[in-house]
Amino acid sequence: MxxxxxxxxxxxxxxxxxxxxxxxxxxxxxxxxxxxxxxxxxxxxxxxxxxxxxxxxxxxxxxxxxxxxxxxxxxxxxxxxxxxxxxxxxxxxxxxxxxxxxxxxxxxxxxxxxxxxxxxxxxxxxxxxxxxxxxxxxxxxxxxxxxxxxxxxxxxxxxxxxxxxxxxxxxxxxxxxxVTPVPPRRTLVVGGGGQLGRALVARWIYRTDVDAVTRDELDLADPVSVEEFDFSPYGTIINAAAYTAVDAAESDEGRRAAWAVNVTGVGRLVEIARAQRATLVHVSSDYVFDGTTEVHDEDEAPSPLGVYGQTKAAGDQLVASLPEHYILRTSWVIGEGGNFVDTMAGLAGRGIDPSVVDDQIGRLTFTADLAAVIDHLLTTRPAPGTYNVTNEGEPVSWARIAAEVFALTGHERGRVTPVSTQDYYAGKAGIAPRPRHSALDLAKIHATGFAPREQFAALGEHLAG
Structure with missing residues (x-):
């Protein structure tokens, strides 16, 4: 037989x-x-x-x-x-x-x-x-x-x-x-107006098979918006949309909004990707961990401290139920739009000397590198799963990064005053707990053949650009 x-x-x-x-x-x-x-x-x-x-x-x-x-x-x-x-x-x-x-x-x-x-x-x-x-x-x-x-x-x-x-x-x-050849299934970038969405659009500017939509065109928190959107052309969906207001998520209104986008909305995308047999790329966060481990690998169990981290961890679990998925776990994201680096550069130029926390340790992730990783994964197609993605380099504090920004923009490093997280937020209400250690192990993404830029080299290029 x-x-x-x-x-x-x-x-x-x-x-x-x-x-x-x-x-x-x-x-x-x-x-x-x-x-x-x-x-x-x-x-x-x-x-x-x-x-x-x-x-x-x-x-x-x-x-x-x-x-x-x-x-x-x-x-x-x-x-x-x-x-x-x-x-x-x-x-x-x-x-x-x-x-x-x-x-x-x-x-x-x-x-x-x-x-x-x-x-x-x-x-x-x-x-x-x-x-x-x-x-x-x-x-x-x-x-x-x-x-x-x-x-x-x-x-x-x-x-x-x-x-x-x-x-x-x-x-x-x-x-x-x-015969007109059958075109490949298209790629959809959800959250095309955000920092990562803009980086993906810039990277794929010459591709004719990529569509990037903003929240006005597709709002994951709105079931009617999702229901009315035509997903049928897409074989790849990249979720670059998220509720990221970490402190606001601790409020009653913010908690509901964070869950609506980061969990319920992600769940909608998961079921659409399942029905379409599409690959879903989803961006996660170091906030899914409590930060008690100095370096986090992809197998570490979630242990979020605050509402934002809880919603990101829950969304990750939904995405992981798909056969074809890539969860990219990042930290300290910097791209086009409001971000820590540009804020520090602005303060330096206006003559303001900031106090910056020095007991939260991690690495920067520039959206250009994150977009490059997404492109790499979708081209090489390694095994589905979770991949840590940040820039290379020794994990450092926010205060060290701020000092580097001051130096690279022609100002004195000493104008940045390091302070503890406790002192920085003393007397402030509604502050979300932060993981003390956010460094992510990059061995798995290296094994796919991708090496991100060193974070301070990327920082210099960002400020020069």
Whole structure:
């Protein structure tokens, strides 16, 4: 009996599956789709939602070539067919071909954008296929077609097409030279007006497949805004939106707002990404830790001190439930817009000598480096999970960073007065607790082949720019 096995083909993502078939004098039985076993064997977890059957009464019935906006898993229940596939996706493999005979012992996984066709060799043939999206007229308008007789792909039909049974529509499909390649699924940046969102837009300025939306266009805290937004074009969603007012989150109103964006809103994105089978990139924070450990790695359990940290930790847990996700844990983020570095530079220029805490220790994370890491992860696709991302360098205090800002802008370091966190916030109400140690272990991101800039070198470039 054939053993369950999955094989790659020369078309990227097109997979052949050997299926065990159990039989005796009464007939046969097979597990045509068994998610647990087949995913373990190498099939993607593509989440089928519809099962279709094409019943073909005669030998020579030929259908296709259709590339559809969903994944398909094809097999036969009775009969035998010759299957042919052509890659119609934009990219280096456009026009690549593969063909294979399909019997009850064989199944084929066809990724979105790969043209599919078959010809019955033994009838009646019940050609069955699972798809990852519900059929609709709107979806059908996104089909891409190729002529069955295209000379360039030159499919070796066992029964010549002039002797086969074809539909008029299939006969009228265009040749390969006239086909517009199926574009890749798009990338959505949620929170495009924030510091990270702006950095991503700047990094991907020449990409035509990226859309960045602001809160006015998509508000995660508003269920109506989320419901009305069309997520269907997107295969990657980057959540650069968050409620980050750490102290305000300790108030009654702020607590509700923080949970609405950082937890409930993230939960909405998670379910959308799950339904779309999209990769979700989500930005986390050092505030998920209490700071009692000097250096935090990705496996450390959350221990948030305040409301903001609690909401970020809860959002992380939701994102981690997705098969395809990257959680980027950062600290002390600096980018375009209001931030600590620019505040210190402004104070230095106005002749104001600040007191700055010197017992909170960590590293800066510049949004340009964070955007570069996101680009790197989505390009190289390491294992899903959590990755710490900050700039390189010795962990230092906020006071040391402030002094460095003063020096780099031509002012005396000594104008910055180091103080303890307790003294700095003495007499102030509504202050959120801060982790004392925010340094993150960077070994895991290094192992993917990415090395962030050293923090003070990046600081100099930021101030010079």
């Amino acid at each position: 054939t053993q369950l096995a999955v094989y790659e083909t020369r078309i990227p993502g097109l997979l052949v599956v050997d299926l065990p078939v159990h039989g005796d004098d009464r007939g046969w039985f097979k597990e045509n789709w068994q998610r647990q076993k087949m995913v373990a064997a190498g099939l993607p977890d593509f989440g089928p939602v519809q099962n279709n059957i094409s019943f073909n009464q005669a030998v020579g019935v030929t259908r296709g070539i259709h590339a559809e906006p969903w994944d398909k898993y094809i097999s036969v229940a009775t009969g035998r067919v010759f299957g042919a596939w052509v890659d119609l996706r934009a990219g280096d493999s456009f026009g690549a071909t593969y063909w294979h005979e399909i019997t009850p012992e064989v199944a084929i996984f066809v990724p979105r954008g790969v043209g599919n066709a078959f010809q019955t060799l033994e009838a009646p043939a019940a050609y069955t296929y699972l798809v990852s999206e519900h059929w609709s007229e709107a979806a059908q308008s996104q089909y891409t077609f190729l002529n069955l007789a295209d000379e360039w792909v030159a499919i070796p039909w066992p029964i010549p097409l002039d002797q086969a049974e074809l539909s008029a529509k299939d006969l009228a499909h265009p040749r390969l030279a006239e």
